[in-house]
Amino acid sequence: MLNAVIFDFDGIIVDTEPLHYQAFQEILAPLGLGYSWQEYLDRYLGFDDRDAFREAFRAGGRPLSDQQLKELMAEKAQAFLTIVSVGVAPYPGVVELIRSISGNLPLGLCSGALRSDIDPILLQLGLTGAFDTLVTADEVAASKPDPESYRLAVQRLQGIFPGQVDPAASIAIEDTPAGIASATGAGLKVLAVTNSYPGERLTGACRVVDSLAGIDLEALRLLP
Template sequence: MLAAVVFDFDGIIVDSEPMHFRAFNEVLKPLGIEILWDDYCSTYIGFDDRDAFRTVLKNNKKKICTKDLKHLIEEKAAIFQKYVQKGEATPLPGAVELIKSIPVRLPVALCSGALREDIIPVIEKLGIDHAFSAIVTAEDTPKSKPDPAPYRLTLEKLGIDDPASVIAIEDTPAGIMSAKGAGLKVLAVTNSYDREYLMEADAVTDSLEHVSRPDLENMVM
Protein backbone atom coordinates (compact mmCIF):
# COMPACT_ATOMS: atom_id res chain seq x y z
CA MET A 1 0.00 0.00 0.00
CA LEU A 2 1.23 3.48 -0.88
CA ALA A 3 2.27 5.26 2.33
CA ALA A 4 3.35 8.68 0.99
CA VAL A 5 4.35 10.64 -2.09
CA VAL A 6 7.44 12.86 -2.04
CA PHE A 7 7.91 15.57 -4.66
CA ASP A 8 11.14 17.22 -5.70
CA PHE A 9 10.70 20.97 -6.29
CA ASP A 10 12.90 22.35 -9.08
CA GLY A 11 12.09 20.68 -12.38
CA ILE A 12 9.09 18.83 -10.95
CA ILE A 13 6.72 21.39 -9.46
CA VAL A 14 8.13 24.50 -11.14
CA ASP A 15 10.24 25.19 -14.22
CA SER A 16 12.92 26.89 -12.14
CA GLU A 17 16.18 25.33 -13.33
CA PRO A 18 16.79 28.09 -15.93
CA MET A 19 16.28 30.63 -13.14
CA HIS A 20 18.84 28.89 -10.90
CA PHE A 21 21.24 28.70 -13.86
CA ARG A 22 20.98 32.44 -14.50
CA ALA A 23 21.28 33.28 -10.79
CA PHE A 24 24.43 31.17 -10.41
CA ASN A 25 26.03 32.91 -13.37
CA GLU A 26 25.11 36.38 -12.08
CA VAL A 27 26.90 35.60 -8.81
CA LEU A 28 29.89 33.91 -10.44
CA LYS A 29 30.50 36.54 -13.14
CA PRO A 30 32.58 38.86 -10.86
CA LEU A 31 34.78 35.83 -10.10
CA GLY A 32 35.44 35.31 -13.80
CA ILE A 33 33.45 32.08 -13.91
CA GLU A 34 30.64 31.10 -16.25
CA ILE A 35 28.68 27.85 -16.16
CA LEU A 36 27.55 26.61 -19.56
CA TRP A 37 24.03 25.20 -19.77
CA ASP A 38 25.25 21.74 -20.82
CA ASP A 39 27.65 21.66 -17.86
CA TYR A 40 24.90 22.83 -15.53
CA CYS A 41 22.66 19.98 -16.70
CA SER A 42 25.37 17.33 -16.57
CA THR A 43 27.02 18.37 -13.28
CA TYR A 44 25.10 20.83 -11.14
CA ILE A 45 21.38 20.04 -11.42
CA GLY A 46 20.37 18.14 -8.30
CA PHE A 47 23.00 19.74 -6.06
CA ASP A 48 21.98 22.22 -3.39
CA ASP A 49 23.52 25.71 -3.69
CA ARG A 50 26.26 24.91 -1.20
CA ASP A 51 27.56 21.87 -3.09
CA ALA A 52 27.04 23.52 -6.48
CA PHE A 53 29.21 26.50 -5.51
CA ARG A 54 31.82 24.25 -3.91
CA THR A 55 32.00 22.11 -7.04
CA VAL A 56 32.15 24.93 -9.58
CA LEU A 57 34.84 26.76 -7.57
CA LYS A 58 36.86 23.56 -7.23
CA ASN A 59 36.51 22.89 -10.97
CA ASN A 60 37.83 26.38 -11.61
CA LYS A 61 40.70 25.94 -9.12
CA LYS A 62 39.44 28.62 -6.76
CA LYS A 63 39.44 28.28 -2.97
CA ILE A 64 36.80 29.81 -0.72
CA CYS A 65 36.28 30.12 3.01
CA THR A 66 33.02 29.26 4.78
CA LYS A 67 32.11 32.92 5.28
CA ASP A 68 32.52 33.78 1.59
CA LEU A 69 30.63 30.65 0.55
CA LYS A 70 27.72 31.72 2.76
CA HIS A 71 27.79 35.15 1.12
CA LEU A 72 27.61 33.62 -2.38
CA ILE A 73 24.63 31.47 -1.34
CA GLU A 74 22.83 34.49 0.14
CA GLU A 75 23.54 36.61 -2.94
CA LYS A 76 22.26 33.90 -5.26
CA ALA A 77 19.11 33.46 -3.14
CA ALA A 78 18.38 37.20 -3.39
CA ILE A 79 18.71 37.10 -7.17
CA PHE A 80 16.46 34.04 -7.37
CA GLN A 81 13.82 35.81 -5.27
CA LYS A 82 13.96 38.72 -7.72
CA TYR A 83 13.00 36.31 -10.49
CA VAL A 84 10.20 34.82 -8.38
CA GLN A 85 8.76 38.26 -7.65
CA LYS A 86 8.72 38.94 -11.39
CA GLY A 87 6.50 35.88 -11.80
CA GLU A 88 9.09 33.76 -13.62
CA ALA A 89 8.54 30.60 -11.52
CA THR A 90 5.90 28.87 -13.63
CA PRO A 91 4.38 25.51 -12.64
CA LEU A 92 5.17 22.48 -14.74
CA PRO A 93 2.26 20.64 -16.41
CA GLY A 94 0.31 18.33 -14.13
CA ALA A 95 2.30 18.86 -10.92
CA VAL A 96 -0.08 21.10 -8.98
CA GLU A 97 -3.08 19.12 -10.21
CA LEU A 98 -1.52 15.82 -9.06
CA ILE A 99 -0.66 17.24 -5.63
CA LYS A 100 -4.20 18.54 -5.17
CA SER A 101 -5.69 15.20 -6.26
CA ILE A 102 -4.00 13.25 -3.46
CA PRO A 103 -6.40 12.75 -0.52
CA VAL A 104 -5.59 14.18 2.89
CA ARG A 105 -5.18 10.69 4.37
CA LEU A 106 -2.14 10.08 2.12
CA PRO A 107 0.86 12.16 3.25
CA VAL A 108 2.57 14.34 0.67
CA ALA A 109 6.09 15.67 1.27
CA LEU A 110 8.61 17.86 -0.49
CA CYS A 111 12.31 16.96 -0.62
CA SER A 112 14.48 19.52 -2.38
CA GLY A 113 18.03 20.79 -2.61
CA ALA A 114 16.68 24.33 -2.93
CA LEU A 115 16.66 26.80 -0.05
CA ARG A 116 13.48 27.06 2.01
CA GLU A 117 13.27 30.77 1.15
CA ASP A 118 13.27 29.85 -2.56
CA ILE A 119 10.46 27.34 -2.11
CA ILE A 120 7.91 28.78 0.30
CA PRO A 121 6.93 31.90 -1.71
CA VAL A 122 6.39 29.77 -4.81
CA ILE A 123 4.24 27.06 -3.23
CA GLU A 124 2.23 29.76 -1.46
CA LYS A 125 1.59 31.45 -4.78
CA LEU A 126 0.53 28.11 -6.29
CA GLY A 127 -1.85 27.44 -3.38
CA ILE A 128 -0.20 24.19 -2.33
CA ASP A 129 1.74 25.34 0.75
CA HIS A 130 -0.65 23.47 3.06
CA ALA A 131 -0.46 20.24 1.04
CA PHE A 132 2.84 19.03 2.51
CA SER A 133 3.09 17.01 5.71
CA ALA A 134 6.88 17.44 5.66
CA ILE A 135 9.29 19.72 3.82
CA VAL A 136 13.04 19.03 3.64
CA THR A 137 15.27 21.69 2.07
CA ALA A 138 18.96 22.44 1.61
CA GLU A 139 19.34 23.77 5.14
CA ASP A 140 18.13 20.54 6.75
CA THR A 141 20.90 18.08 5.90
CA PRO A 142 24.71 18.38 5.77
CA LYS A 143 24.77 16.41 2.51
CA SER A 144 22.65 17.04 -0.56
CA LYS A 145 21.40 14.80 -3.36
CA PRO A 146 22.70 12.42 -4.69
CA ASP A 147 23.41 11.47 -1.08
CA PRO A 148 20.35 9.70 0.45
CA ALA A 149 20.39 11.95 3.54
CA PRO A 150 17.56 14.29 2.37
CA TYR A 151 15.20 11.40 1.67
CA ARG A 152 16.12 9.61 4.89
CA LEU A 153 15.22 12.77 6.81
CA THR A 154 11.96 13.05 4.86
CA LEU A 155 11.00 9.50 5.87
CA GLU A 156 11.89 10.31 9.47
CA LYS A 157 9.70 13.42 9.44
CA LEU A 158 6.83 11.41 7.95
CA GLY A 159 7.29 8.65 10.54
CA ILE A 160 7.52 5.96 7.85
CA ASP A 161 9.60 2.83 8.49
CA ASP A 162 9.07 1.13 5.11
CA PRO A 163 10.68 3.29 2.40
CA ALA A 164 9.57 0.91 -0.35
CA SER A 165 5.99 2.03 0.29
CA VAL A 166 6.87 5.62 -0.65
CA ILE A 167 7.08 7.11 -4.16
CA ALA A 168 9.58 9.89 -4.90
CA ILE A 169 8.97 12.02 -7.99
CA GLU A 170 12.26 13.25 -9.45
CA ASP A 171 13.69 14.72 -12.66
CA THR A 172 17.46 14.19 -12.32
CA PRO A 173 19.88 11.28 -11.99
CA ALA A 174 21.12 12.80 -8.70
CA GLY A 175 17.58 12.91 -7.33
CA ILE A 176 16.92 9.33 -8.40
CA MET A 177 20.15 8.16 -6.75
CA SER A 178 19.25 9.97 -3.53
CA ALA A 179 15.76 8.49 -3.33
CA LYS A 180 16.81 4.96 -4.34
CA GLY A 181 19.68 5.12 -1.85
CA ALA A 182 17.12 5.74 0.89
CA GLY A 183 15.02 2.82 -0.34
CA LEU A 184 12.15 4.70 -2.00
CA LYS A 185 10.60 3.84 -5.34
CA VAL A 186 11.02 6.55 -7.96
CA LEU A 187 8.90 7.96 -10.72
CA ALA A 188 11.10 10.06 -13.01
CA VAL A 189 9.82 12.85 -15.25
CA THR A 190 11.65 13.90 -18.41
CA ASN A 191 11.40 17.62 -17.63
CA SER A 192 15.17 18.14 -17.35
CA TYR A 193 16.78 15.01 -18.82
CA ASP A 194 15.99 12.65 -21.68
CA ARG A 195 14.53 9.29 -20.73
CA GLU A 196 17.83 7.46 -21.31
CA TYR A 197 19.41 9.29 -18.34
CA LEU A 198 16.58 8.37 -15.97
CA MET A 199 16.39 4.61 -16.41
CA GLU A 200 17.51 3.88 -12.83
CA ALA A 201 14.02 5.00 -11.77
CA ASP A 202 11.23 2.45 -11.30
CA ALA A 203 9.10 4.23 -13.90
CA VAL A 204 9.54 7.16 -16.29
CA THR A 205 6.93 9.54 -17.69
CA ASP A 206 7.12 12.44 -20.11
CA SER A 207 4.74 14.56 -18.03
CA LEU A 208 2.88 14.49 -14.72
CA GLU A 209 -0.20 15.31 -16.80
CA HIS A 210 -0.23 11.60 -17.61
CA VAL A 211 0.01 10.45 -13.97
CA SER A 212 -2.87 9.86 -11.56
CA ARG A 213 -2.97 8.84 -7.91
CA PRO A 214 -3.94 5.24 -8.89
CA ASP A 215 -0.84 5.11 -11.11
CA LEU A 216 1.29 5.91 -8.05
CA GLU A 217 -0.52 3.32 -5.95
CA ASN A 218 0.12 0.67 -8.60
CA MET A 219 3.88 1.28 -8.35
CA VAL A 220 4.02 -0.16 -4.81
CA MET A 221 1.68 -3.12 -5.34
Protein backbone atom coordinates in the same frame (compact mmCIF):
# COMPACT_ATOMS: atom_id res chain seq x y z
CA MET B 1 -0.26 -0.57 -0.61
CA LEU B 2 1.09 2.92 -1.26
CA ASN B 3 2.10 4.55 2.04
CA ALA B 4 3.43 8.00 1.11
CA VAL B 5 4.54 10.22 -1.76
CA ILE B 6 7.53 12.57 -1.70
CA PHE B 7 8.07 15.14 -4.45
CA ASP B 8 11.28 16.72 -5.62
CA PHE B 9 10.89 20.44 -6.32
CA ASP B 10 13.11 21.87 -9.07
CA GLY B 11 12.39 20.08 -12.33
CA ILE B 12 9.26 18.38 -10.99
CA ILE B 13 6.95 21.07 -9.65
CA VAL B 14 8.42 24.04 -11.52
CA ASP B 15 11.12 24.56 -14.13
CA THR B 16 13.37 26.76 -12.04
CA GLU B 17 16.68 25.47 -13.38
CA PRO B 18 17.07 28.32 -15.94
CA LEU B 19 16.26 30.76 -13.13
CA HIS B 20 18.83 29.20 -10.80
CA TYR B 21 21.35 29.34 -13.64
CA GLN B 22 20.63 33.04 -14.16
CA ALA B 23 21.02 33.74 -10.44
CA PHE B 24 24.30 31.82 -10.24
CA GLN B 25 25.70 33.74 -13.20
CA GLU B 26 24.77 37.07 -11.64
CA ILE B 27 26.97 36.13 -8.69
CA LEU B 28 29.75 34.11 -10.34
CA ALA B 29 30.37 35.93 -13.62
CA PRO B 30 31.74 39.09 -11.93
CA LEU B 31 34.18 36.80 -10.10
CA GLY B 32 35.41 35.30 -13.37
CA LEU B 33 33.76 31.97 -12.54
CA GLY B 34 30.76 32.03 -14.86
CA TYR B 35 29.88 29.08 -17.06
CA SER B 36 27.58 28.20 -19.95
CA TRP B 37 24.07 26.79 -19.76
CA GLN B 38 25.37 23.50 -21.18
CA GLU B 39 28.02 23.34 -18.45
CA TYR B 40 25.28 23.91 -15.90
CA LEU B 41 23.29 20.99 -17.30
CA ASP B 42 26.31 18.71 -17.53
CA ARG B 43 28.02 19.53 -14.24
CA TYR B 44 25.76 21.38 -11.82
CA LEU B 45 22.23 20.06 -12.31
CA GLY B 46 21.15 18.27 -9.14
CA PHE B 47 23.59 20.10 -6.85
CA ASP B 48 22.28 22.22 -4.02
CA ASP B 49 23.57 25.81 -3.86
CA ARG B 50 26.32 24.91 -1.42
CA ASP B 51 27.84 22.21 -3.61
CA ALA B 52 27.28 24.22 -6.80
CA PHE B 53 29.41 27.07 -5.44
CA ARG B 54 32.03 24.62 -4.20
CA GLU B 55 32.22 23.01 -7.64
CA ALA B 56 32.47 26.37 -9.43
CA PHE B 57 35.37 27.44 -7.24
CA ARG B 58 37.03 24.02 -7.54
CA ALA B 59 36.70 24.12 -11.33
CA GLY B 60 38.18 27.63 -11.34
CA GLY B 61 41.08 26.61 -9.13
CA ARG B 62 40.05 29.10 -6.45
CA PRO B 63 39.84 28.61 -2.67
CA LEU B 64 36.48 29.09 -0.96
CA SER B 65 36.17 29.74 2.76
CA ASP B 66 33.11 28.80 4.79
CA GLN B 67 32.36 32.48 5.39
CA GLN B 68 32.62 33.34 1.70
CA LEU B 69 30.37 30.40 0.86
CA LYS B 70 27.77 31.64 3.34
CA GLU B 71 27.86 35.14 1.83
CA LEU B 72 27.63 33.84 -1.75
CA MET B 73 24.64 31.66 -0.89
CA ALA B 74 22.84 34.64 0.64
CA GLU B 75 23.55 36.78 -2.44
CA LYS B 76 22.35 34.05 -4.77
CA ALA B 77 19.18 33.50 -2.72
CA GLN B 78 18.33 37.19 -3.01
CA ALA B 79 19.03 37.18 -6.75
CA PHE B 80 16.78 34.15 -7.18
CA LEU B 81 13.92 35.75 -5.24
CA THR B 82 14.12 38.82 -7.46
CA ILE B 83 13.97 36.66 -10.58
CA VAL B 84 10.98 34.52 -9.46
CA SER B 85 8.99 37.49 -8.17
CA VAL B 86 7.55 37.97 -11.66
CA GLY B 87 5.89 34.54 -11.45
CA VAL B 88 6.73 30.90 -12.19
CA ALA B 89 4.58 28.40 -14.10
CA PRO B 90 4.24 24.82 -12.81
CA TYR B 91 4.73 21.75 -14.95
CA PRO B 92 1.48 20.38 -16.42
CA GLY B 93 -0.54 18.21 -14.06
CA VAL B 94 1.68 18.57 -11.01
CA VAL B 95 -0.47 20.98 -8.98
CA GLU B 96 -3.54 18.82 -9.56
CA LEU B 97 -1.62 15.68 -8.54
CA ILE B 98 -0.31 17.27 -5.35
CA ARG B 99 -3.79 18.45 -4.38
CA SER B 100 -5.26 15.00 -5.02
CA ILE B 101 -2.71 13.41 -2.67
CA SER B 102 -2.73 16.07 0.05
CA GLY B 103 -4.94 14.94 2.92
CA ASN B 104 -5.31 11.44 1.48
CA LEU B 105 -1.75 10.11 1.93
CA PRO B 106 1.32 11.30 3.82
CA LEU B 107 2.93 13.82 1.49
CA GLY B 108 6.43 15.26 1.57
CA LEU B 109 8.73 17.49 -0.42
CA CYS B 110 12.47 16.77 -0.60
CA SER B 111 14.59 19.35 -2.40
CA GLY B 112 18.15 20.49 -2.87
CA ALA B 113 16.84 24.06 -3.00
CA LEU B 114 16.80 26.43 -0.05
CA ARG B 115 13.58 26.88 1.92
CA SER B 116 13.70 30.58 1.04
CA ASP B 117 13.62 29.62 -2.67
CA ILE B 118 10.71 27.21 -2.26
CA ASP B 119 8.21 29.00 -0.02
CA PRO B 120 7.48 31.96 -2.36
CA ILE B 121 6.83 29.60 -5.27
CA LEU B 122 4.53 27.32 -3.26
CA LEU B 123 2.64 30.45 -2.24
CA GLN B 124 2.31 31.53 -5.89
CA LEU B 125 0.98 28.09 -6.82
CA GLY B 126 -1.49 27.91 -3.94
CA LEU B 127 0.35 24.95 -2.40
CA THR B 128 1.35 26.43 0.95
CA GLY B 129 0.38 23.83 3.54
CA ALA B 130 -0.17 21.06 0.99
CA PHE B 131 2.85 19.06 2.20
CA ASP B 132 3.04 17.37 5.58
CA THR B 133 6.80 17.94 5.69
CA LEU B 134 9.45 19.74 3.65
CA VAL B 135 13.15 18.87 3.67
CA THR B 136 15.41 21.46 2.06
CA ALA B 137 19.12 22.10 1.57
CA ASP B 138 19.20 24.16 4.76
CA GLU B 139 18.61 21.03 6.84
CA VAL B 140 21.06 18.43 5.55
CA ALA B 141 24.83 18.19 5.38
CA ALA B 142 24.98 16.20 2.13
CA SER B 143 23.04 16.90 -1.05
CA LYS B 144 21.59 14.40 -3.51
CA PRO B 145 22.69 11.75 -4.58
CA ASP B 146 23.35 11.18 -0.88
CA PRO B 147 20.17 9.67 0.64
CA GLU B 148 20.26 11.88 3.75
CA SER B 149 17.48 14.23 2.63
CA TYR B 150 15.06 11.43 1.70
CA ARG B 151 15.83 9.56 4.90
CA LEU B 152 14.99 12.70 6.87
CA ALA B 153 11.75 13.19 4.93
CA VAL B 154 10.71 9.59 5.65
CA GLN B 155 11.63 9.94 9.34
CA ARG B 156 9.52 13.07 9.64
CA LEU B 157 6.53 11.48 7.94
CA GLN B 158 6.88 8.46 10.22
CA GLY B 159 6.81 10.82 13.19
CA ILE B 160 3.66 12.54 11.94
CA PHE B 161 1.96 9.28 10.89
CA PRO B 162 3.18 6.59 13.33
CA GLY B 163 3.14 3.09 11.90
CA GLN B 164 1.88 4.26 8.50
CA VAL B 165 5.00 5.04 6.45
CA ASP B 166 7.26 2.28 5.13
CA PRO B 167 9.82 3.66 2.65
CA ALA B 168 9.62 0.46 0.59
CA ALA B 169 5.90 1.18 0.05
CA SER B 170 6.46 4.87 -0.70
CA ILE B 171 7.18 6.73 -3.94
CA ALA B 172 9.51 9.59 -4.75
CA ILE B 173 8.86 11.68 -7.85
CA GLU B 174 12.17 12.78 -9.37
CA ASP B 175 13.74 14.12 -12.56
CA THR B 176 17.50 13.56 -12.19
CA PRO B 177 19.88 10.62 -11.78
CA ALA B 178 21.12 12.17 -8.52
CA GLY B 179 17.58 12.43 -7.20
CA ILE B 180 16.80 8.84 -8.14
CA ALA B 181 19.97 7.63 -6.41
CA SER B 182 19.09 9.62 -3.30
CA ALA B 183 15.54 8.25 -3.11
CA THR B 184 16.42 4.63 -3.86
CA GLY B 185 19.30 4.87 -1.38
CA ALA B 186 16.69 5.72 1.26
CA GLY B 187 14.62 2.69 0.22
CA LEU B 188 11.90 4.40 -1.85
CA LYS B 189 10.57 3.51 -5.28
CA VAL B 190 10.82 6.27 -7.89
CA LEU B 191 8.55 7.63 -10.58
CA ALA B 192 10.86 9.59 -12.89
CA VAL B 193 9.80 12.38 -15.24
CA THR B 194 11.81 13.34 -18.32
CA ASN B 195 11.66 17.07 -17.58
CA SER B 196 15.44 17.42 -17.27
CA TYR B 197 17.02 14.22 -18.63
CA PRO B 198 16.08 11.70 -21.33
CA GLY B 199 14.56 8.46 -20.14
CA GLU B 200 17.70 6.42 -20.76
CA ARG B 201 19.51 8.51 -18.13
CA LEU B 202 16.85 7.85 -15.49
CA THR B 203 17.81 4.29 -14.66
CA GLY B 204 16.77 3.01 -11.27
CA ALA B 205 13.22 4.35 -11.50
CA CYS B 206 10.36 1.85 -11.47
CA ARG B 207 8.61 3.89 -14.16
CA VAL B 208 9.58 6.79 -16.41
CA VAL B 209 6.99 9.19 -17.85
CA ASP B 210 7.23 12.26 -20.06
CA SER B 211 4.79 14.30 -17.98
CA LEU B 212 2.72 14.17 -14.80
CA ALA B 213 -0.31 15.35 -16.77
CA GLY B 214 -2.83 12.52 -16.54
CA ILE B 215 -1.06 10.88 -13.58
CA ASP B 216 -3.38 10.63 -10.59
CA LEU B 217 -3.31 8.98 -7.18
CA GLU B 218 -4.73 5.75 -8.57
CA ALA B 219 -1.94 5.57 -11.16
CA LEU B 220 0.62 5.97 -8.37
CA ARG B 221 -1.01 3.14 -6.42
CA LEU B 222 -0.56 0.86 -9.45
CA LEU B 223 3.19 1.43 -9.79
CA PRO B 224 5.20 -1.80 -9.38
